[in-house]
Amino acid sequence: MMAKHLVIGEISNGAFRNVSFEAVAAAKMMDESAEVVGVVLGESVASVAEEMVQHGADRVLTVESEKLKEYTPDGYSQVLMEIIEQEKPDAIVMGHTYIGRDIAPKIASKLGSGLVSDAVAIEGGSTFIRPIYSGKAFEKVAIEEGLQFVTIRPNNIPALEKDTGKSGNVEAFNVEVKDLQTIIKEVVRNTSTGVDLSEASIIVSGGRGLKSEENFKMLEDLADVLNGAVGASRGACDAEYCDYAMQIGQTGKVVTPDLYIAVGLSGAIQHVAGMSNSKIIVAINKDPEAEIFQIADYGIVGDLFDIVPKLTEEFKKVVVS
Numbered sequence: 001m002m003a004k005h006l007v008i009g010e011i012s013n014g015a016f017r018n019v020s021f022e023a024v025a026a027a028k029m030m031d032e033s034a035e036v037v038g039v040v041l042g043e044s045v046a047s048v049a050e051e052m053v054q055h056g057a058d059r060v061l062t063v064e065s066e067k068l069k070e071y072t073p074d075g076y077s078q079v080l081m082e083i084i085e086q087e088k089p090d091a092i093v094m095g096h097t098y099i100g101r102d103i104a105p106k107i108a109s110k111l112g113s114g115l116v117s118d119a120v121a122i123e124g125g126s127t128f129i130r131p132i133y134s135g136k137a138f139e140k141v142a143i144e145e146g147l148q149f150v151t152i153r154p155n156n157i158p159a160l161e162k163d164t165g166k167s168g169n170v171e172a173f174n175v176e177v178k179d180l181q182t183i184i185k186e187v188v189r190n191t192s193t194g195v196d197l198s199e200a201s202i203i204v205s206g207g208r209g210l211k212s213e214e215n216f217k218m219l220e221d222l223a224d225v226l227n228g229a230v231g232a233s234r235g236a237c238d239a240e241y242c243d244y245a246m247q248i249g250q251t252g253k254v255v256t257p258d259l260y261i262a263v264g265l266s267g268a269i270q271h272v273a274g275m276s277n278s279k280i281i282v283a284i285n286k287d288p289e290a291e292i293f294q295i296a297d298y299g300i301v302g303d304l305f306d307i308v309p310k311l312t313e314e315f316k317k318v319v320v321s
Contacts, residue, residue, distance in 0.1 A: 002033060002034065002035055003031050003033070003034035003035070003090040003091070004034060004035045004037060004087060004088070004089045004090055004091075005027035005030060005031065005034045005035070005036050005037070005089060005090060005091040005092070005093060006027075006037050006039060006083070006084065006087060006089040006091070006092045006093070007020070007023045007024050007027050007036055007037065007038050007039065007052070007057060007092075007093050007094065008020075008023070008039050008080065008092065008093070008094035008100075009023070009038050009039060009040045009049075009052055009060075010094070010095055010097060010099055010100075011040065011042050011045055011048070012196070014044075014048070015048060016048060016051055016052070017095065017097065017154075017196070017199060018154070018159060018199050019095030019096075019097060019152065019154040019155075019198075019199060020038075020052065020055075020095065021051075021052070021055040021056075021159035021160070021162075022095070022152060022154065022155075022156070022157045022158065022159045023093045023094055023095055023152055023157075024036055024038065024052060024055050024056045024057050024093075024159065024160065025055075025056060025157055025158060025159050025160045026093050026119075026122060026150065026152050026157045027091065027093045028056055028160065029122045029125070029157070030091055030093070030122060030125050030126065030148070030150075031090075031091075031125055034090070034091070035058045035059075036056060036057045036058050037057065037058065037059055037060070037061060037087060037089070038052035038053070038057035038059070038060035038061065039060070039061050039062075039063075039080070039083055039173075040052070040060060040061070040062050040063070041062075041063045041065075041068045041076060041079055041080075042063075042064070042065075042068050042069060043064060043065065043066055043068065043069040044064070045062050045063075045064060046062045046064060046170060046172065049062045049170045050167055050168075050170050051162075053166055053167065053168065053169050053170065054162050054163050054164055054166050054167075055159055055160055055162055055163075056159075056160040057169075058169060059169035059170070059171060060169060060170045060171070061083060061087075061171055061172075061173040062170060062171070062172055062173065063079050063083075063172075063173050063175055063177075064172070065079075065177045067177040067180060068177060070184045070187055071099050072180055072182040072183075072184060073102055073103055073106060073182060074180050074181050074182050075177055075180050075182070076099070076103055077103055077106050077107055077110070078177070078178060079175055079177060080103070080107060081107065081110060082175045083173060083175070084107070084111070086173075089147070090147065090148065091147065091148035091149070091150065092107075092147065092148070092149045092150070093150050093151075093152065094150075094151055094152075095151065095152060095154060096117060096118045096119075096151040096152055096153045096154070097154070097198065100151040101117070101151065104117060104149060104151050105117075107149070108149045111147060111149075112146075113143075113146055113147035113148075113149050114143035114146065114147070114148065114149065115149045115150075115151075116128045116130060116141050116143060116148075116149070116150045116151070117130065117150075117151045118130050118131065118151060118152075118153050118254075119141075119150050119151065119152045119153065119156075120138075120152070120153050120156040120157075120256070120277070121156065121157070122157070123140065126142050126143065126144075126148065127140050127141070127142045128140070128141050128142070128150060129141075131277065134250055134269070134272075134273035135254075135272075135273050135274075135276045135277055136276075153254070153256060154198050154199045154256070155198075155199060155201065155255075155256040155257065155258075156256055195223075195227065195228060195229040196229065197229045197231055197246065197248070197253050197255060198253055198254075198255060200228055200229035200255070200257050201228070201257050201258045201259070202223070202226045202227065202228030202229070202257055202258060202259045202260075202261075203223075203228055203229050203230070203231050203248075203255055203257045203259070203260050203261070203275075203278075204219045204222050204223040204226070204228055204229075204230055204231070204261045204263065205219075205230070205231035205232060205233070205248055205260065205261065205262055205263065205265065205275070206219050206230070206231075206232050206233070206236055206241070206242070206263045206264055206265070207232070207233040207235055207236050207262070207263070207264045207265035207266060207271070208233070208235040208236055208239055208241075208264065208266075209263070209264020209265065209266075209285065209286075209304060210236060210241055210263070210264050210304070211241075211264075212241060213240065213241045213242065215241075215305070216230065216232075216236075216241055216242050218263075218304075218305075218308045218309060218312070219263060219308070221309075221312050222261070222308055222311060222312045222315070225312055225315045225316050225319055226259075226315060226319075228257075228259075230242075230246060231246050231247070231248040231253070231255065231275075232246040232247055232248065233247070233248070233249065233265055233266075233268065233271045234247055234249055234251065234252065234268075234270060234271065235266075235268070237252075248271065248274040248275050249268075249270045249271040249272075249273055249274035249275075250269075250270040250271075250273040250274060251270065252274055253274060254273075254274045254275075255274060255275055255278065256277045256278060256279070257278050257279070258278075258279045258280065259278070259279070259280050259282070260275050260278035260280070260281045260282070261282045261284070262275075262281065262282065262283045262284065262285075262292050262296070263284045263304050263308060264284070264285060264304050265283070265285065265290075265292050266285070266287075266290050266291060266292060267283070267290055267291030267292030267293070267294065267295065268291070272291075272292075272295060276295055280297050280298070281295055281296045281297050281298075282296060282297065282298045282299075282300070283296035283298070283299045283300070284299075284300045284302070284304050284307050284308065285299075285300075285301065285304070286301065286302060286303055286304070287301075288301045
């Protein structure tokens with residue numbers, strides 16, 4: 001009998017977060033022959049749901065409700081529980097995002113199933129690799145029986161190539177969203193229109209070495225040229241150089257970009273815990289003994305206030321040409 005894998009998609013600003021498509025690819029990697037069923041909750045989501053099909057889902061279930069316009073743990077969990085009860089999947093896959101980290105353990109607990117969180121790779125279909133000890137080591141974990149529930153870290157499992165010629169297979173799932181205990185009265189969004197840190201392929205990140213909020217503008221200029229995002233250390237946030245939404249580290253966001261440019265960062269263990277799995281790390285620091293150089297692939301020892309503007313100008317020439 002064909003296995004069935006449920007993939008919970010996530011919408012942000014009217015479009016899928018890329019990790020939704022990476023989750024579809026992960027579901028295929030777990031069992032290539034399995035039927036992959038996407039799930040999308042929210043308001044006016046049917047218009048974008050087909051994109052999950054184009055990225056490899058066999059069909060997509062949509063649930064439209066004003067009560068699902070913003071994420072609430074009780075609203076999402078009651079709808080997902082009904083879908084799971086009806087579809088009876090063999091596995092559930094979703095992104096290790098704020099929503100995934102919140103709702104996955106809640107649903108896994110209700111179902112009495114195992115949960116592998118923050119997986120960065122899949123081996124042999126049912127063995128998952130996940131970081132432990134703040135990224136200093138990795139462990140292999142397998143759910144040997146029952147429902148497999150997995151959250152995957154963004155930017156680690158490549159999404160399948162989009163096939164715009166593939167269409168259809170989007171179905172409305174009818175379910176009544178009952179009264180919610182959690183009521184969203186106001187959503188205050190970060191006004192930044194830049195690239196999402198958790199899904200950025202290039203991140204330029206600053207520490208206390210930037211010395212002021214104004215100097216972070218240099219990092220924004222460099223990130224803009226590279227179509228990247230700007231991050232920061234806890235120290236820079238504590239010094240009020242930037243918003244805590246930009247914080248990367250053990251108590252901030254965990255990122256895995258293709259390129260991480262660390263500017264004026266000492267390499268404190270709390271910060272390294274959030275970025276050490278970046279594919280290429282470039283460090284810029286005037287202190288040749290800075291700990292960040294121990295994990296950097298490339299290091300530039302010098303005054304960041306001279307180096308960063310020059311890098312920006314050189315990258316402009318490359319990008320333009």
